[in-house]
Amino acid sequence: MYIRVKRSKTTYFIQCEPTETSLDIKQKLHDLIDQPVSDQRLILVSTGEVLEDSKSLADLKVENDAVVALTLRKG
Incomplete structure (x- = not known):
């Protein structure tokens, strides 16, 4: 599966598995955008829910696409 991560006017397409955690996704984003994992927050747009680092994408009801x-936290 993949998810679309939007930031300002940029969209990142992230390949992932339902068993991966939100923290795994942040690590993939860290490799792309060079922002520390601790400064990132992911929010599921359809529900407005903040994704907890320790939960898997399946647990968080994140679906394909x-x-x-x-x-990002300001420094």
Whole structure:
């Protein structure tokens, strides 16, 4: 499966498995955007729910082609 992670005017297509955690997705994003995992927050757009790092995508009800918003903590 894949998810779309949107940040400002940029969309990242992330290949992932339902068993992966939100933290795994943040690590993949870290490799792409060079932002520390601790400064990232992922929000499922359809529900507005913040994705917890320790839960799997399946537990968080993230489905294939889901849109996830990425917010970054200001330093």
